[in-house]
Amino acid sequence: MEVIIVKSAAEAARKAARIYKRMLDEKPTAVLGLATGSTPLKLYSELVRMCENGEIDFSKATTFNLDEYVGLPEGDPNSYRYFMDANLFDKINIDKKRTHMPCGNADDVNEHCAEYDAKIRLAGGIDLQLLGIGADGHIGFNEPTSSLTSRTRIKTLTKQTISDNARFFGGDPDKVPTHAITMGIGSIMDARMIVLLAFGENKAEAIKAAIEGPISAMVPASALQMHKNVKVIMDEPAASQLRLREYYDWVYERKPEWQKDA
Ligand code: PGA
Secondary structure: OEEEEEHHHHHHHHHHHHHHHHHHOOOOOOEEEEEEEEHHHHHHHHHHHHHHHHOOOOOOEEEEEOEEEOOOOOOOOHHHHHHHHHHHHHOOOOOHHHOOOOOOOOOOHHHHHHHHHHHHOOOOOOOOEEEOOOOOOOOEEEOOOOOOOOEEEEEEEOOOHHHHHHHHHHHHHHHOOOOEEEEEEHHOOOOEEEEEEOOOOOHHHHHHHHHHHHOOOOOOOHHHHHHHEEEEEEHHHHHHOOOHHHHHHHHHHHHOOHOOOO
């Protein structure tokens, strides 16, 4: 796991955007795993800016999003499809037909989830998966005690996640759906490369547990310790509880320049 601590969320977004650019330059047909929430917003703005300037080309890319709420009507402004269209897909040169999200209103949820995993496999697997992290250590909506080998399925959100996400629903936790469809931890671990972004002090405990704690279903993000190619990019407040902080900086300062965006 590569731990990169930067001064601000904006710097992290620029760094992550360079990883996307490099990926798409090398493999224009790359399959990108995308995330929602506050965390990726600056990265998406940067990707939009780069696309407008002709610095990055999404025209042949395929995307799969991590998760979607269950039960929100189609076109609901709080649905993750709406979020992705508004913040990224409608602003870049991607073919919307190749942007995939789990459907939160599928008649047969289990069948839909199995199909979602199958579609990812058929597309050749995810080349680069973006993740945020929940204050409870979740990735996607894989809440604590999720199986570390889980596949796409329906999950019940914790009260903490519901309260954390209430800000998107006018501050009312009763408006937040209690269920979501999420790629599983096993599905996420199949990605060839993973970038996890984390900002703010309320992520510091989860970040410490994920990076330096034992691998445990109680901290789903800790499964990433078993992945060969993960970069965790965070700001100073998110890094504030890391015990080996000095070591991470020491490693990063000694990285050859060519490796930095790899
Ligand atoms: P956030 O959520 O980006 O809105 O903080 C991250 C997550 O829950 O994975």
